[in-house]
Amino acid sequence: MTDFDPQIVAFCCTHCAYNAADLAGSLRLQYPTSIKIVQLLCSGRVDILHILRSFEDGADGVLVAG
């Protein structure tokens, strides 16, 4: 195991991916704390600039889920 703790920004659609993350919570599914969700009405709102800014700020990964 390395100490690498990647910071991941997840842009999530309210109607599906955000809901799925809620359900993952209800089911107590465990995942790393380094994933943080930014809620959008629709993943179609994600602009390439949002992804680039995340990397610029130091994110190790970006997840767009919708």
Added chain:
Amino acid sequence: MTDGAQADTLKLVDRSDDRAPVGAVMVVGGGIAGMQASLDLADQGFRVYLVESKSAIGGHMAQLDKTFPTNDCAMCTISPKLVETGRHLNIDILVDTEVVKVDGTPGNFNVTVKRKPRYIDLEKCVGCGDCADVCPVILPDPFNEGLSSRRAAHKLYPQAVPNAFTIEKLGVSPCRDACPAGQRAQGYIALIHEGRYDDALRVIKEDNPFPGICGRICNHRCEDACNRGLIDEPINIRALKRFVTDKVYSAERQPVEPAEITQDKRIAIIGAGPCGLTAAQDLIRLGYPVTIFEALPVAGGMLRVGVPEYRLPTEIIEREVADILDLGVDLRLNTVVEDLDELFDQGFDAVLIAVGAHEGIRLPIPGADLDGVLINTRFLRDVRLDRYEPDENGQVTNPDGSPFGERVLVLGGGNVAIDCARTAARLGAEVHLACLEPRDAMPCHGWEADAAEQEGVTIHADRTFLRVVDDGRGQALGVECSSVAHFEFDHEGRLAVETVPGSEHLIEVDTIIFSVGQRAGLAFIPDDAGVGITHQRTIAINPNTMAATRPGVFAAGDSVSGTAFVIEAVASGHQAAESIQRYLEGDKLEADARPELPVVKFSRAELQARVARGELALKNRVPMPELPIEGRIDSFAEVERGYTDELAQEEAERCLACALCSECLSCVYICGRDAIDHDMVERTEQVNVGAVVLAPGYQIYRAELSQEYGLGRYPNVVTALQLERLLSASGPTQGHVNRPSDDQPARKIAFLQCVGSRDQSHDYCSAVCCMYAAKEAVMIREHDPQAQVHVFMMDMRAFSKGYEGYYQRARDQYEIEYTRCRISSLKEDPETGDLIVRYARDLGIEGAVMEEQAFDLVVLSVGMEISDSVKGLGQSLGIELDEYGFCHTPIFDPLQTSQPGIYAVGPFREPKDIPETVVDASGAAADVAGLLAPARFSLTRTAEYPPERDIAEEEPRVGVFVCHCGSNIGGFLEVPEVAEYAGNLPGVIHAEDNLYTCSQDSIAHITEQVEALGLNRVVVASCSPITHAPLFQDSIRAAGLNPAMFEMANIRNQCSWVHSNDRAAATGKAKELIRMAAARANTLLPIHTTTVPIYNDALIVGGGVAGMTAALSLAQGGYVVHLVEREATLGGNLRHLRYSSNDIDPAAFLEQLVTSVEEEPLIHIHTQTQVAKTSGFMGRFISTLQNGGGPFEVKHGATILATGGTEYRGNEYSYGSNPRVVTGLEFENVLAAIEHNTRESDARTQSLLDLLGDQAPDEIAMVLCVGPAESFCSRICCTTALKNALAIKRIKPEARVTILFKDIRTYGFKERLYTQAREAGVIFLRYDEDNRPEVDASGDQLMIRARVINLDRQMTLTPDLLVLSNPVMPPDGAREMATQFKVPIDKDGFLLEAHVKLRPVDFPSDGIFMAGMAHYPKLLDESIVQAKAAAARAARVLSKKQLTAGGIVAQVDPSLCVGCLTCVRVCPFDVPLIVADQDGVGGIHGAAFIEPTVCQGCGNCVAECPAKAIHLAHYEDEQILVKVDALLLGA
């Protein structure tokens, strides 16, 4: 009414009654149909009561994994509906409720409903789940179809609406019922099983302050009542109780907090035995000062001085007594109450006499008072008070100094006699015991007598005692006895003994102990004290109140009952305490009777059935370990040694949890909202409504009843619904299809179709099983490509839109193997758990062979049934149901039950899938809206808010509210630390933590804080905004803030729950999530909406049945309708139909329908008219209509497209080239002309009549699936062909009718036509698609050659007519019309709905709807229902006065727009337009415009616009990126 009785009249709403109807509707059933009907009604201005018998709405659809044919996640599609229904201001959800009866008339019904107790207050519960976490009762989870477990306190499923828990309780378990003190044995047993011993002790002490004592000496009637005793052995409850005390008492006793004295009235209790102590505990806890007077030097009464040490160690008694005394009870030992009156003189307000029965009885026989004769109670007491301690020589003497005997005889056979005998044995004597009763009928417990014998006591049974023999010196030397032949007690309790003559004999002993009974010592009660005494020397009381004859004096325990068991003393102590409290408070003494829960008694047969089903394993009780016999009589050491943890848990596991909830009260103690109420009772209420919609749904066939399938016997046989749960990512296996027997992946899976459909006991097709099996098979393969799936079926009924293609993909692409047969047997291999399926494999033309295959898992595709409770509902409402319980409705009024004003929808009418159920629901909403139109908006509610505060000039002032959510967040991260951190974030001026932020008081508190602190933005860090944001937004609106000034941080679902094993990391992430939310809060801006007035008229395109029905439905609702038909007459395809499937004349119906439309003043009929142009958006359309008189404009708020379909005409099978080849419609017309002998038909019919010589043909062949229908299923052809086949068989029974088919797709009750056709002699020949029939029309005779699969041969037919079941196709111009209205069509040219499952009559663009065959081929009744549904959806728009525009919508800045069309192309809703009246970059005319009333706010255009000319309110780039920056760059 049945079809025939009602169908030939078209029922319109009677508007002659001017009494205003009630503007409320009851919808029964909270599944997808109930929700849809509720939403469509509430949105039209009616108040809806949605009744659901379960604890949450959602129905079966919530249980499904995916839905066919789109493979959408069922929960993802249903959950927005759940939330919308749950939050709708005009929908009252009544869960746990059943309809009892309906009285009244259409428009004004009184519905009686039964509200079942939930035991959790819905108003208070916030859904935190703490109750379920502590509930010890484990039950199978019905939501997961029994594949996993849940607790008695539970939520139906994670997304349940209402988001609240419920407790499942059947009644009172028999163990509790049998216990005089009502001990919750089931509860503490469940807690022992969980290893929660302190909680178990707490549960015992709820009802009994003496757990350790009762765990040893109680007579445990609970065990006699235990249901488990019916099949093996009762639970060893006493041993388990004792075990709990052993565990807890192994630690040092912690002093109990003294009770707070809040009352001034004083209570005296005489006697510190179990009864007096129990009453003292109860009364001091109520705040009363209590004094106990005890004559003995020790407390504990008979427990302490009557029960030998080896049965009940002193330390246990002292510990449990101390727990009571610690409360602050004033105990006065060695204090004999001489006179009752003195106590009142001393100022006591009430006195409880609980003196027990300590006076032993000496039998009135000669010699009874000789030396050496002892009395049981005194003997036991003296031993217990150490007065029989051996002297220095080891000699045991009586307290008076005389030596204790060497040979002792105990007279009596009760438990006390045994105690005396075993005690004497321990003092070193040779002990005998003589009793009246036979050895096997002694009054003591059998095991007590056994133990005594094992310890050397000689028992002389069947003896009566004549005298004690004197040795001449006043010392007893034995007892003269007779043997008893027979004895009995007369009705007054007097003994009559018949002795054996000449049996007198002497039992020689030196000490005799009488143990023949005890009674109370009541000498302290003077004769004039006013306290009555009975003949039996007990105190006379009212047994309901324990009140003696003198006011203020109460008596309980042995002093009123005679000797009894300790648990009875406890029970009567509780009862006395309750009465004393009532007396002191001045209440009437007798409490009102509480409604009693039923006792849950099982029958032996029920339990044996559970054993047979494998739900329950037989297992004998775990015996209590005991001291070996050898060591026992050497000491007074306890004989029973108690359970170990392992033994206790093993025994506890045997409990059947009979009552489900055991009332252990764990939930009550944990609930931070005080929401649990175990005393809730069932209530009956009345609801006044104008109409009732029944949407009770179906139940799956209980396949256990078909034993040949092995469900319940073989663990690896599951139902399709169980498989849905296995496939579901939120199911018991997280989506892995594992075998229930060994949890290993199932790699070879068989589906058995038609289980509970199309068989002897079900004459119908369940309509959904073929497709759900295909979907489940595909999902299995998607999940595990190595899995093999084999489906055994009769026909593939893929009859609806997209279904045939789905089936073909399943078969060809996913390689699902389909075999057409019913299996011949199914057996389990007991070694492996595999299932051996035997079946006939079809080799096509080569015949069939029997084969066997082993499968890992067998799935039963169970059909739909109507449950007994729904049948009962139908009966109590007086609705006619068929023999299966389905509610048949008339073909021309398909939603109307036999009771006017009561409508039926969904599978309750006929088995059907989700889209058709949704269509039914909307259709019923239209019927109801027509009936209740005058009362629209009469009972609706609207939300009121104060005027909005202008914060434009204010700096951000953010308030953060961090929620503990009970222990859901607070248990896993440091909430106060997180709140403190939040308080220091930029812009945050206030942060606090709350136990439950969503509770009503906290919501009000947020409003107050916004006002008090001048907050202008609020962040709530709690759960999901999807469920909770609207609630909090309401709270800030109530304080005058714009609801957009709100942000949530989801620190529960995204943090505490998913990082529950790392407190520090979870705390850190919660801070980050709040930092992100607070940063965004700083950037939020108010969002404002405007309103746009709407046009309230409707435009309907198409004057067939669908268009006319929709028009009538809207007109009945009071809306003006423009009905456009391009032909000269109304009627559409119905004009060509001559027969219906149930002998009803379509022409008569059509005539009636056209007349109704023509007579309806609100309908403007425009025949020979077309729509030339249409523009606008929902609520504001403008269309130009063109007819002979020139163009004219119509303004309308909604549009319904009902342009119908047309019969396909192609050249397949020599159609067009051979006159004997006809289409189905042509055949129907010629047949009708022959039957009715009419010649006034069209030219085609005329020529056919000429060909046939006006005679019905002798031989007819029909071919199904013609032309385009080879790739899509036209749905109605099978039913139509059978209808026509039956028609010709009726006209000419000897005619030979042969149907060549691939599948017969008679879904639902259409299956009955198939049965009738076979019975009528119609011949069915199956061909396969690779070998379609060939027509040879070269000679005079028409010859058809076909390879017939089901007869394994090549056949040649020579019919007079070949009837082609040509499919229904979109009409000419359908594609152009779709372009004109900017609506999508599918690949076959039919209109494409917004969502196949849940929006079946909507288009993606709002305000336009579809109905009838323009959507897809459908039968007449289906078109009628869909037309009503479209009318209801349109009425949702038309019923509004204005539309809301704006909100979270995209807005174009035209000055940046280059008109590149990117937005126009990417918008999924076709909203952006390039409009001429906007100027773009450089002042060029034409820029994009996004209509705010129809924009959905998805932001696709914003992200794609290359010029960054489009903004999305609330999701500006800055408002998104600020979260990224806050996360990664810090605050």
